[in-house]
Amino acid sequence: MGGMSQSFTDKLAARIKETGSALCVGLDPRPGMDDLEAIPALLRKVVEETAPYAAAFKPNIAYFEAMGLRGLEILEDLLPDMPKDVPVVLDAKRGDIGETQKYYAHAYFERLGVDAVTLSPFMGYDTLEPFLNYEGKGVYLLAVTSNPGSADVERQELAGGRRVFELVGDMVLRSVREGCKTSVGMVVGLTNADSSILERIPDAPLLIPGLGAQGGDLSCLSGSGHVAPPLINVSRGIMYQNPELGFAEKAAGFAQRIREALNY
Amino acid sequence: MGGMSQSFTDKLAARIKETGSALCVGLDPRPGMDDLEAIPALLRKVVEETAPYAAAFKPNIAYFEAMGLRGLEILEDLLPDMPKDVPVVLDAKRGDIGETQKYYAHAYFERLGVDAVTLSPFMGYDTLEPFLNYEGKGVYLLAVTSNPGSADVERQELAGGRRVFELVGDMVLRSVREGCKTSVGMVVGLTNADSSILERIPDAPLLIPGLGAQGGDLSCLSGSGHVAPPLINVSRGIMYQNPELGFAEKAAGFAQRIREALNY
Numbered sequence: 001m002g003g004m005s006q007s008f009t010d011k012l013a014a015r016i017k018e019t020g021s022a023l024c025v026g027l028d029p030r031p032g033m034d035d036l037e038a039i040p041a042l043l044r045k046v047v048e049e050t051a052p053y054a055a056a057f058k059p060n061i062a063y064f065e066a067m068g069l070r071g072l073e074i075l076e077d078l079l080p081d082m083p084k085d086v087p088v089v090l091d092a093k094r095g096d097i098g099e100t101q102k103y104y105a106h107a108y109f110e111r112l113g114v115d116a117v118t119l120s121p122f123m124g125y126d127t128l129e130p131f132l133n134y135e136g137k138g139v140y141l142l143a144v145t146s147n148p149g150s151a152d153v154e155r156q157e158l159a160g161g162r163r164v165f166e167l168v169g170d171m172v173l174r175s176v177r178e179g180c181k182t183s184v185g186m187v188v189g190l191t192n193a194d195s196s197i198l199e200r201i202p203d204a205p206l207l208i209p210g211l212g213a214q215g216g217d218l219s220c221l222s223g224s225g226h227v228a229p230p231l232i233n234v235s236r237g238i239m240y241q242n243p244e245l246g247f248a249e250k251a252a253g254f255a256q257r258i259r260e261a262l263n264y
Numbered sequence: 265m266g267g268m269s270q271s272f273t274d275k276l277a278a279r280i281k282e283t284g285s286a287l288c289v290g291l292d293p294r295p296g297m298d299d300l301e302a303i304p305a306l307l308r309k310v311v312e313e314t315a316p317y318a319a320a321f322k323p324n325i326a327y328f329e330a331m332g333l334r335g336l337e338i339l340e341d342l343l344p345d346m347p348k349d350v351p352v353v354l355d356a357k358r359g360d361i362g363e364t365q366k367y368y369a370h371a372y373f374e375r376l377g378v379d380a381v382t383l384s385p386f387m388g389y390d391t392l393e394p395f396l397n398y399e400g401k402g403v404y405l406l407a408v409t410s411n412p413g414s415a416d417v418e419r420q421e422l423a424g425g426r427r428v429f430e431l432v433g434d435m436v437l438r439s440v441r442e443g444c445k446t447s448v449g450m451v452v453g454l455t456n457a458d459s460s461i462l463e464r465i466p467d468a469p470l471l472i473p474g475l476g477a478q479g480g481d482l483s484c485l486s487g488s489g490h491v492a493p494p495l496i497n498v499s500r501g502i503m504y505q506n507p508e509l510g511f512a513e514k515a516a517g518f519a520q521r522i523r524e525a526l527n528y
Contacts, residue, residue, distance in 0.1 A: 104329070156422055
Protein backbone atom coordinates (compact mmCIF):
# COMPACT_ATOMS: atom_id res chain seq x y z
CA MET A 1 0.00 0.00 0.00
CA GLY A 2 3.05 2.33 -0.08
CA GLY A 3 2.68 5.26 2.26
CA MET A 4 -1.10 5.14 2.07
CA SER A 5 -3.08 3.95 5.06
CA GLN A 6 -5.11 0.88 4.28
CA SER A 7 -8.87 1.38 4.32
CA PHE A 8 -10.95 -0.49 6.87
CA THR A 9 -12.63 -2.38 4.01
CA ASP A 10 -9.27 -3.55 2.61
CA LYS A 11 -8.06 -4.56 6.07
CA LEU A 12 -11.24 -6.52 6.65
CA ALA A 13 -11.13 -8.20 3.22
CA ALA A 14 -7.54 -9.29 3.91
CA ARG A 15 -8.53 -10.77 7.25
CA ILE A 16 -11.50 -12.60 5.74
CA LYS A 17 -9.17 -14.07 3.11
CA GLU A 18 -6.72 -15.14 5.81
CA THR A 19 -9.32 -16.89 7.97
CA GLY A 20 -11.32 -18.18 5.03
CA SER A 21 -14.49 -17.03 6.77
CA ALA A 22 -16.41 -13.91 7.68
CA LEU A 23 -17.12 -14.78 11.30
CA CYS A 24 -17.39 -11.84 13.69
CA VAL A 25 -17.06 -12.97 17.31
CA GLY A 26 -19.36 -10.91 19.54
CA LEU A 27 -18.05 -10.10 23.01
CA ASP A 28 -21.15 -9.60 25.18
CA PRO A 29 -20.28 -10.45 28.78
CA ARG A 30 -23.55 -10.83 30.64
CA PRO A 31 -23.35 -9.69 34.22
CA GLY A 32 -25.56 -11.88 36.34
CA MET A 33 -24.69 -14.91 34.24
CA ASP A 34 -21.08 -14.65 35.39
CA ASP A 35 -19.27 -13.46 38.43
CA LEU A 36 -18.03 -9.93 37.62
CA GLU A 37 -14.49 -10.67 38.68
CA ALA A 38 -14.39 -13.71 36.41
CA ILE A 39 -15.24 -11.64 33.31
CA PRO A 40 -11.77 -10.34 32.33
CA ALA A 41 -10.38 -13.89 32.25
CA LEU A 42 -13.47 -15.17 30.40
CA LEU A 43 -13.12 -12.50 27.71
CA ARG A 44 -9.40 -13.15 27.30
CA LYS A 45 -10.07 -16.86 26.95
CA VAL A 46 -12.78 -16.29 24.31
CA VAL A 47 -10.53 -13.91 22.37
CA GLU A 48 -7.50 -16.20 22.53
CA GLU A 49 -9.33 -19.36 21.57
CA THR A 50 -11.49 -17.89 18.80
CA ALA A 51 -8.90 -15.55 17.21
CA PRO A 52 -7.79 -18.07 14.55
CA TYR A 53 -11.39 -18.17 13.25
CA ALA A 54 -12.28 -14.51 13.76
CA ALA A 55 -12.45 -12.05 10.87
CA ALA A 56 -13.33 -9.47 13.52
CA PHE A 57 -14.34 -9.07 17.16
CA LYS A 58 -17.39 -7.07 18.22
CA PRO A 59 -17.68 -5.99 21.86
CA ASN A 60 -21.12 -4.50 22.58
CA ILE A 61 -20.50 -1.58 24.93
CA ALA A 62 -23.96 -1.98 26.53
CA TYR A 63 -22.88 -5.08 28.40
CA PHE A 64 -19.78 -3.36 29.72
CA GLU A 65 -21.69 -0.19 30.65
CA ALA A 66 -24.23 -2.31 32.54
CA MET A 67 -21.43 -3.46 34.86
CA GLY A 68 -20.70 0.12 35.85
CA LEU A 69 -17.27 1.72 35.88
CA ARG A 70 -15.65 -1.66 36.49
CA GLY A 71 -17.21 -2.96 33.25
CA LEU A 72 -15.83 -0.10 31.17
CA GLU A 73 -12.48 -0.56 32.85
CA ILE A 74 -12.59 -4.22 31.80
CA LEU A 75 -13.23 -3.12 28.18
CA GLU A 76 -10.45 -0.52 28.25
CA ASP A 77 -8.01 -3.05 29.70
CA LEU A 78 -8.94 -5.69 27.14
CA LEU A 79 -8.68 -3.62 23.93
CA PRO A 80 -4.90 -2.96 23.90
CA ASP A 81 -4.23 -6.68 24.40
CA MET A 82 -6.42 -7.92 21.54
CA PRO A 83 -4.68 -9.39 18.48
CA LYS A 84 -3.54 -6.52 16.25
CA ASP A 85 -4.43 -8.25 12.97
CA VAL A 86 -8.11 -8.78 13.86
CA PRO A 87 -10.28 -5.66 13.44
CA VAL A 88 -12.42 -4.61 16.40
CA VAL A 89 -15.93 -3.27 15.79
CA LEU A 90 -17.31 -1.48 18.85
CA ASP A 91 -21.06 -1.99 18.87
CA ALA A 92 -22.31 1.27 20.35
CA LYS A 93 -25.24 2.31 18.10
CA ARG A 94 -24.61 5.94 19.02
CA GLY A 95 -26.46 8.84 17.45
CA ASP A 96 -26.53 12.44 18.68
CA ILE A 97 -26.22 15.94 17.22
CA GLY A 98 -22.91 16.50 15.42
CA GLU A 99 -21.44 18.69 18.16
CA THR A 100 -21.92 15.80 20.59
CA GLN A 101 -20.92 13.02 18.18
CA LYS A 102 -17.47 14.66 17.94
CA TYR A 103 -16.91 13.57 21.52
CA TYR A 104 -18.05 10.00 20.84
CA ALA A 105 -15.85 9.80 17.70
CA HIS A 106 -12.84 10.99 19.64
CA ALA A 107 -13.55 8.53 22.47
CA TYR A 108 -13.89 5.50 20.19
CA PHE A 109 -11.45 6.07 17.32
CA GLU A 110 -8.74 8.00 19.16
CA ARG A 111 -8.91 7.08 22.82
CA LEU A 112 -10.12 3.47 22.64
CA GLY A 113 -8.57 3.01 19.18
CA VAL A 114 -11.18 0.60 17.78
CA ASP A 115 -11.27 -0.03 14.02
CA ALA A 116 -14.99 0.49 13.52
CA VAL A 117 -18.14 1.44 15.38
CA THR A 118 -21.87 0.97 14.85
CA LEU A 119 -23.97 4.15 14.63
CA SER A 120 -27.67 4.98 14.48
CA PRO A 121 -28.57 7.01 11.36
CA PHE A 122 -31.98 8.10 12.69
CA MET A 123 -30.99 11.73 13.35
CA GLY A 124 -29.55 12.19 9.84
CA TYR A 125 -26.32 12.47 7.89
CA ASP A 126 -24.95 15.51 9.74
CA THR A 127 -24.86 13.45 12.94
CA LEU A 128 -22.59 10.89 11.22
CA GLU A 129 -20.10 13.38 9.80
CA PRO A 130 -17.80 13.59 12.86
CA PHE A 131 -17.03 9.89 12.27
CA LEU A 132 -16.50 10.04 8.50
CA ASN A 133 -12.98 11.34 8.02
CA TYR A 134 -10.83 8.79 9.79
CA GLU A 135 -8.44 6.96 7.44
CA GLY A 136 -8.41 3.23 8.10
CA LYS A 137 -11.57 3.32 10.23
CA GLY A 138 -15.10 2.08 9.51
CA VAL A 139 -18.67 2.71 10.61
CA TYR A 140 -21.71 0.48 10.24
CA LEU A 141 -25.08 2.25 10.13
CA LEU A 142 -28.15 0.50 11.53
CA ALA A 143 -30.36 -0.30 8.55
CA VAL A 144 -32.50 -3.43 8.99
CA THR A 145 -31.89 -4.94 12.40
CA SER A 146 -32.51 -8.53 13.46
CA ASN A 147 -35.42 -7.88 15.85
CA PRO A 148 -39.16 -8.04 14.96
CA GLY A 149 -39.44 -4.29 15.70
CA SER A 150 -37.41 -3.56 12.57
CA ALA A 151 -40.85 -3.48 10.91
CA ASP A 152 -41.92 -0.47 13.01
CA VAL A 153 -39.62 2.14 11.42
CA GLU A 154 -36.72 0.62 9.44
CA ARG A 155 -38.84 -1.40 7.04
CA GLN A 156 -41.73 1.09 6.70
CA GLU A 157 -42.71 2.20 3.21
CA LEU A 158 -41.98 5.76 2.15
CA ALA A 159 -43.92 7.94 -0.24
CA GLY A 160 -42.74 6.76 -3.67
CA GLY A 161 -42.44 3.11 -2.66
CA ARG A 162 -38.95 2.97 -1.19
CA ARG A 163 -38.36 1.82 2.42
CA VAL A 164 -36.88 3.76 5.33
CA PHE A 165 -33.70 1.60 5.35
CA GLU A 166 -33.03 2.75 1.77
CA LEU A 167 -32.47 6.26 3.17
CA VAL A 168 -29.59 4.69 5.11
CA GLY A 169 -28.23 3.26 1.86
CA ASP A 170 -28.38 6.81 0.45
CA MET A 171 -26.14 7.97 3.32
CA VAL A 172 -23.61 5.24 2.47
CA LEU A 173 -23.54 6.39 -1.17
CA ARG A 174 -23.26 10.03 -0.12
CA SER A 175 -20.20 9.24 2.00
CA VAL A 176 -18.56 7.60 -1.02
CA ARG A 177 -19.51 10.49 -3.33
CA GLU A 178 -18.05 12.98 -0.85
CA GLY A 179 -14.78 11.04 -0.68
CA CYS A 180 -15.00 10.34 3.06
CA LYS A 181 -11.96 8.52 4.40
CA THR A 182 -13.96 6.27 6.73
CA SER A 183 -15.46 3.11 5.18
CA VAL A 184 -19.23 3.19 5.61
CA GLY A 185 -21.27 0.00 5.78
CA MET A 186 -24.63 -1.11 7.14
CA VAL A 187 -26.09 -3.44 9.78
CA VAL A 188 -28.52 -5.91 8.24
CA GLY A 189 -29.98 -8.58 10.49
CA LEU A 190 -29.94 -12.07 9.06
CA THR A 191 -33.42 -12.81 10.40
CA ASN A 192 -34.84 -9.95 8.34
CA ALA A 193 -32.47 -10.07 5.35
CA ASP A 194 -33.77 -11.60 2.18
CA SER A 195 -33.20 -10.88 -1.49
CA SER A 196 -35.84 -8.11 -1.46
CA ILE A 197 -33.80 -6.29 1.20
CA LEU A 198 -30.36 -6.96 -0.27
CA GLU A 199 -31.31 -5.75 -3.74
CA ARG A 200 -32.43 -2.42 -2.27
CA ILE A 201 -29.16 -1.55 -0.53
CA PRO A 202 -25.79 -0.56 -1.99
CA ASP A 203 -22.87 -2.96 -2.20
CA ALA A 204 -21.25 -1.87 1.08
CA PRO A 205 -19.66 -3.82 3.94
CA LEU A 206 -22.48 -5.47 5.88
CA LEU A 207 -22.42 -6.37 9.56
CA ILE A 208 -24.91 -9.20 9.88
CA PRO A 209 -26.18 -10.26 13.31
CA GLY A 210 -28.78 -12.97 13.84
CA LEU A 211 -26.90 -16.23 13.26
CA GLY A 212 -26.88 -18.68 16.15
CA ALA A 213 -29.14 -17.75 19.06
CA GLN A 214 -31.43 -15.61 16.92
CA GLY A 215 -31.90 -18.39 14.36
CA GLY A 216 -31.19 -16.62 11.05
CA ASP A 217 -30.54 -18.55 7.86
CA LEU A 218 -27.39 -17.85 5.84
CA SER A 219 -28.76 -19.07 2.52
CA CYS A 220 -30.39 -15.70 1.84
CA LEU A 221 -26.94 -14.14 1.48
CA SER A 222 -25.64 -16.26 -1.35
CA GLY A 223 -26.32 -14.93 -4.81
CA SER A 224 -27.01 -11.39 -3.61
CA GLY A 225 -24.30 -10.08 -5.94
CA HIS A 226 -22.72 -8.04 -3.14
CA VAL A 227 -18.91 -8.18 -3.22
CA ALA A 228 -17.97 -5.86 -0.32
CA PRO A 229 -16.66 -7.90 2.63
CA PRO A 230 -19.45 -8.98 5.03
CA LEU A 231 -19.19 -9.86 8.70
CA ILE A 232 -21.52 -12.47 10.18
CA ASN A 233 -21.76 -11.94 13.93
CA VAL A 234 -22.25 -14.65 16.55
CA SER A 235 -22.31 -13.59 20.22
CA ARG A 236 -24.36 -15.84 22.51
CA GLY A 237 -23.82 -18.85 20.21
CA ILE A 238 -20.12 -18.83 21.06
CA MET A 239 -19.93 -17.28 24.53
CA TYR A 240 -22.93 -18.91 26.23
CA GLN A 241 -24.60 -21.66 24.25
CA ASN A 242 -23.46 -25.31 24.32
CA PRO A 243 -21.06 -24.82 27.26
CA GLU A 244 -19.95 -28.44 26.89
CA LEU A 245 -18.02 -27.34 23.78
CA GLY A 246 -14.87 -25.19 23.82
CA PHE A 247 -14.94 -21.63 22.43
CA ALA A 248 -12.50 -22.64 19.66
CA GLU A 249 -14.69 -25.56 18.68
CA LYS A 250 -17.83 -23.41 18.52
CA ALA A 251 -16.07 -20.66 16.55
CA ALA A 252 -14.64 -23.23 14.13
CA GLY A 253 -18.12 -24.64 13.61
CA PHE A 254 -19.70 -21.25 12.85
CA ALA A 255 -16.74 -20.31 10.61
CA GLN A 256 -17.28 -23.53 8.66
CA ARG A 257 -21.03 -22.90 8.25
CA ILE A 258 -20.30 -19.38 7.00
CA ARG A 259 -17.59 -20.62 4.62
CA GLU A 260 -19.96 -23.14 3.06
CA ALA A 261 -22.88 -20.72 2.80
CA LEU A 262 -20.84 -17.94 1.22
CA ASN A 263 -18.69 -20.29 -0.92
CA TYR A 264 -15.35 -18.98 0.30
CA MET B 265 -50.65 10.15 46.56
CA GLY B 266 -51.35 7.51 49.24
CA GLY B 267 -49.39 4.32 48.72
CA MET B 268 -49.19 4.86 44.96
CA SER B 269 -45.94 5.91 43.40
CA GLN B 270 -46.17 9.19 41.61
CA SER B 271 -45.75 9.03 37.83
CA PHE B 272 -42.83 10.83 36.24
CA THR B 273 -45.27 13.13 34.46
CA ASP B 274 -46.96 14.13 37.74
CA LYS B 275 -43.60 14.69 39.42
CA LEU B 276 -42.48 16.85 36.53
CA ALA B 277 -45.72 18.83 36.43
CA ALA B 278 -45.37 19.53 40.16
CA ARG B 279 -41.83 20.77 39.71
CA ILE B 280 -42.82 22.98 36.77
CA LYS B 281 -45.56 24.50 38.93
CA GLU B 282 -43.09 25.07 41.76
CA THR B 283 -40.49 26.82 39.59
CA GLY B 284 -43.06 28.57 37.41
CA SER B 285 -41.05 27.55 34.38
CA ALA B 286 -40.17 24.51 32.26
CA LEU B 287 -36.44 25.10 32.06
CA CYS B 288 -34.29 21.98 31.77
CA VAL B 289 -30.67 22.71 32.59
CA GLY B 290 -28.37 20.63 30.37
CA LEU B 291 -25.17 19.38 31.98
CA ASP B 292 -22.69 18.93 29.10
CA PRO B 293 -19.17 19.38 30.46
CA ARG B 294 -16.90 19.83 27.46
CA PRO B 295 -13.48 18.32 27.93
CA GLY B 296 -10.93 20.46 26.17
CA MET B 297 -12.84 23.57 27.13
CA ASP B 298 -12.15 22.91 30.80
CA ASP B 299 -9.47 21.26 32.82
CA LEU B 300 -10.74 17.74 33.60
CA GLU B 301 -10.05 18.06 37.30
CA ALA B 302 -12.05 21.29 37.45
CA ILE B 303 -15.18 19.62 36.07
CA PRO B 304 -16.68 18.13 39.25
CA ALA B 305 -16.62 21.52 40.98
CA LEU B 306 -17.97 23.25 37.84
CA LEU B 307 -20.91 20.84 37.63
CA ARG B 308 -21.71 21.19 41.32
CA LYS B 309 -21.64 24.97 40.98
CA VAL B 310 -23.97 24.91 37.95
CA VAL B 311 -26.38 22.54 39.74
CA GLU B 312 -26.38 24.52 42.97
CA GLU B 313 -26.82 27.92 41.36
CA THR B 314 -29.44 26.92 38.76
CA ALA B 315 -31.52 24.54 40.92
CA PRO B 316 -34.07 27.21 41.98
CA TYR B 317 -34.91 27.76 38.29
CA ALA B 318 -34.62 24.15 37.08
CA ALA B 319 -37.68 22.02 36.36
CA ALA B 320 -35.17 19.27 35.52
CA PHE B 321 -31.48 18.60 34.91
CA LYS B 322 -30.26 16.79 31.80
CA PRO B 323 -26.72 15.39 31.80
CA ASN B 324 -25.72 14.15 28.33
CA ILE B 325 -23.73 10.97 28.92
CA ALA B 326 -21.70 11.52 25.70
CA TYR B 327 -19.70 14.30 27.29
CA PHE B 328 -18.93 12.19 30.34
CA GLU B 329 -18.05 9.12 28.25
CA ALA B 330 -15.68 11.26 26.15
CA MET B 331 -13.63 11.91 29.30
CA GLY B 332 -13.07 8.19 29.76
CA LEU B 333 -13.59 6.31 32.99
CA ARG B 334 -12.89 9.45 35.00
CA GLY B 335 -15.78 11.19 33.24
CA LEU B 336 -18.25 8.45 34.08
CA GLU B 337 -16.96 8.45 37.63
CA ILE B 338 -17.65 12.20 37.77
CA LEU B 339 -21.25 11.53 36.63
CA GLU B 340 -21.75 8.69 39.14
CA ASP B 341 -20.38 10.84 41.95
CA LEU B 342 -22.58 13.78 41.02
CA LEU B 343 -25.95 12.03 40.71
CA PRO B 344 -26.50 11.04 44.37
CA ASP B 345 -25.77 14.61 45.47
CA MET B 346 -28.21 16.31 43.11
CA PRO B 347 -31.32 17.94 44.63
CA LYS B 348 -33.91 15.19 45.21
CA ASP B 349 -36.89 17.32 44.16
CA VAL B 350 -35.53 18.10 40.66
CA PRO B 351 -35.97 15.24 38.15
CA VAL B 352 -32.86 14.09 36.27
CA VAL B 353 -33.17 13.15 32.59
CA LEU B 354 -30.13 11.19 31.39
CA ASP B 355 -29.61 12.03 27.72
CA ALA B 356 -28.28 8.77 26.34
CA LYS B 357 -30.23 8.21 23.07
CA ARG B 358 -29.73 4.46 23.43
CA GLY B 359 -31.30 1.91 21.12
CA ASP B 360 -30.40 -1.76 20.83
CA ILE B 361 -32.19 -5.11 20.65
CA GLY B 362 -34.42 -5.80 23.66
CA GLU B 363 -32.09 -8.36 25.19
CA THR B 364 -29.36 -5.69 25.29
CA GLN B 365 -31.63 -2.81 26.28
CA LYS B 366 -32.43 -4.70 29.51
CA TYR B 367 -28.85 -4.03 30.57
CA TYR B 368 -29.07 -0.32 29.73
CA ALA B 369 -32.42 -0.02 31.56
CA HIS B 370 -30.98 -1.65 34.63
CA ALA B 371 -27.87 0.57 34.50
CA TYR B 372 -29.83 3.82 34.21
CA PHE B 373 -33.00 3.34 36.25
CA GLU B 374 -31.70 1.00 38.94
CA ARG B 375 -27.96 1.55 39.28
CA LEU B 376 -27.69 5.27 38.43
CA GLY B 377 -31.24 5.92 39.60
CA VAL B 378 -32.11 8.69 37.12
CA ASP B 379 -35.75 9.70 36.68
CA ALA B 380 -35.86 9.56 32.89
CA VAL B 381 -33.72 8.71 29.89
CA THR B 382 -33.75 9.57 26.18
CA LEU B 383 -33.99 6.63 23.75
CA SER B 384 -33.76 6.15 20.00
CA PRO B 385 -36.92 4.53 18.58
CA PHE B 386 -35.29 3.61 15.23
CA MET B 387 -35.07 -0.14 15.91
CA GLY B 388 -38.74 -0.39 16.90
CA TYR B 389 -41.10 -0.75 19.85
CA ASP B 390 -39.70 -4.06 21.10
CA THR B 391 -36.37 -2.34 21.76
CA LEU B 392 -38.12 0.16 24.07
CA GLU B 393 -40.05 -2.39 26.12
CA PRO B 394 -37.32 -3.10 28.72
CA PHE B 395 -37.65 0.57 29.78
CA LEU B 396 -41.46 0.73 29.87
CA ASN B 397 -42.47 -0.82 33.18
CA TYR B 398 -40.76 1.35 35.75
CA GLU B 399 -43.21 3.17 38.04
CA GLY B 400 -42.23 6.80 38.51
CA LYS B 401 -39.76 6.79 35.61
CA GLY B 402 -39.93 8.40 32.18
CA VAL B 403 -38.47 7.98 28.70
CA TYR B 404 -38.27 10.50 25.87
CA LEU B 405 -38.13 9.05 22.35
CA LEU B 406 -36.23 10.93 19.66
CA ALA B 407 -38.83 12.19 17.20
CA VAL B 408 -37.87 15.47 15.46
CA THR B 409 -34.43 16.55 16.59
CA SER B 410 -33.00 20.06 16.44
CA ASN B 411 -30.32 19.45 13.77
CA PRO B 412 -30.75 20.02 10.00
CA GLY B 413 -30.30 16.25 9.42
CA SER B 414 -33.71 15.66 11.01
CA ALA B 415 -34.94 16.06 7.41
CA ASP B 416 -33.01 12.94 6.29
CA VAL B 417 -35.09 10.33 8.12
CA GLU B 418 -37.26 11.75 10.93
CA ARG B 419 -39.20 14.21 8.76
CA GLN B 420 -39.41 12.02 5.61
CA GLU B 421 -42.84 11.35 4.14
CA LEU B 422 -44.29 7.85 4.40
CA ALA B 423 -46.61 6.10 1.99
CA GLY B 424 -50.04 7.51 2.89
CA GLY B 425 -48.74 10.99 3.68
CA ARG B 426 -47.70 10.68 7.31
CA ARG B 427 -44.12 11.42 8.40
CA VAL B 428 -41.58 9.08 9.99
CA PHE B 429 -41.76 10.92 13.34
CA GLU B 430 -45.47 10.09 13.51
CA LEU B 431 -44.46 6.42 13.87
CA VAL B 432 -42.76 7.53 17.09
CA GLY B 433 -46.02 9.14 18.21
CA ASP B 434 -47.71 5.79 17.54
CA MET B 435 -45.24 4.16 19.96
CA VAL B 436 -46.16 6.72 22.65
CA LEU B 437 -49.86 5.93 22.19
CA ARG B 438 -49.17 2.19 22.22
CA SER B 439 -47.36 2.50 25.56
CA VAL B 440 -50.41 4.26 27.01
CA ARG B 441 -52.83 1.70 25.52
CA GLU B 442 -50.77 -1.13 26.99
CA GLY B 443 -50.83 0.48 30.45
CA CYS B 444 -47.05 0.84 30.71
CA LYS B 445 -45.93 2.23 34.06
CA THR B 446 -43.18 4.42 32.57
CA SER B 447 -44.27 7.84 31.24
CA VAL B 448 -43.39 8.05 27.54
CA GLY B 449 -42.70 11.37 25.84
CA MET B 450 -40.85 12.64 22.79
CA VAL B 451 -37.85 14.81 21.88
CA VAL B 452 -38.87 17.63 19.55
CA GLY B 453 -36.23 20.17 18.61
CA LEU B 454 -37.33 23.76 18.85
CA THR B 455 -35.52 24.68 15.62
CA ASN B 456 -37.65 22.17 13.70
CA ALA B 457 -40.87 22.39 15.71
CA ASP B 458 -43.73 24.31 14.22
CA SER B 459 -47.47 23.91 14.29
CA SER B 460 -47.38 21.39 11.42
CA ILE B 461 -45.15 19.17 13.58
CA LEU B 462 -46.97 19.69 16.87
CA GLU B 463 -50.39 18.91 15.43
CA ARG B 464 -49.09 15.56 14.17
CA ILE B 465 -47.85 14.23 17.51
CA PRO B 466 -49.79 13.10 20.57
CA ASP B 467 -50.14 15.25 23.68
CA ALA B 468 -47.17 13.69 25.53
CA PRO B 469 -44.38 15.20 27.63
CA LEU B 470 -41.98 16.89 25.22
CA LEU B 471 -38.28 17.42 25.78
CA ILE B 472 -37.39 20.39 23.63
CA PRO B 473 -33.76 21.22 22.87
CA GLY B 474 -32.67 24.06 20.63
CA LEU B 475 -33.17 27.18 22.73
CA GLY B 476 -30.09 29.29 23.32
CA ALA B 477 -27.02 28.30 21.29
CA GLN B 478 -29.08 26.60 18.60
CA GLY B 479 -31.28 29.63 18.13
CA GLY B 480 -34.80 28.17 18.29
CA ASP B 481 -37.86 30.34 18.77
CA LEU B 482 -40.31 29.58 21.59
CA SER B 483 -43.31 31.24 19.98
CA CYS B 484 -44.08 28.10 17.96
CA LEU B 485 -45.00 26.30 21.18
CA SER B 486 -47.78 28.56 22.34
CA GLY B 487 -51.21 27.65 21.15
CA SER B 488 -50.25 24.06 20.26
CA GLY B 489 -53.01 22.78 22.53
CA HIS B 490 -50.62 20.33 24.22
CA VAL B 491 -51.15 20.15 27.98
CA ALA B 492 -48.61 17.48 29.02
CA PRO B 493 -45.67 19.09 30.86
CA PRO B 494 -42.87 20.17 28.48
CA LEU B 495 -39.20 20.67 29.24
CA ILE B 496 -37.22 23.30 27.35
CA ASN B 497 -33.53 22.42 27.47
CA VAL B 498 -30.65 24.90 27.56
CA SER B 499 -27.10 23.49 27.81
CA ARG B 500 -24.39 25.66 26.25
CA GLY B 501 -26.46 28.80 26.83
CA ILE B 502 -26.08 28.39 30.58
CA MET B 503 -22.80 26.51 31.00
CA TYR B 504 -20.63 28.22 28.39
CA GLN B 505 -22.14 31.29 26.79
CA ASN B 506 -21.88 34.77 28.28
CA PRO B 507 -19.32 33.79 30.93
CA GLU B 508 -19.50 37.32 32.35
CA LEU B 509 -22.90 36.38 33.80
CA GLY B 510 -23.43 33.96 36.70
CA PHE B 511 -25.12 30.59 36.14
CA ALA B 512 -28.06 31.63 38.33
CA GLU B 513 -28.49 34.83 36.34
CA LYS B 514 -28.47 32.98 33.00
CA ALA B 515 -30.87 30.30 34.25
CA ALA B 516 -33.21 32.96 35.66
CA GLY B 517 -33.17 34.71 32.28
CA PHE B 518 -34.05 31.58 30.31
CA ALA B 519 -36.70 30.60 32.88
CA GLN B 520 -38.27 34.04 32.46
CA ARG B 521 -38.27 33.76 28.64
CA ILE B 522 -39.92 30.35 28.87
CA ARG B 523 -42.49 31.57 31.41
CA GLU B 524 -43.51 34.42 29.13
CA ALA B 525 -43.62 32.30 25.98
CA LEU B 526 -45.70 29.55 27.56
CA ASN B 527 -47.86 31.88 29.66
CA TYR B 528 -47.18 30.16 32.98
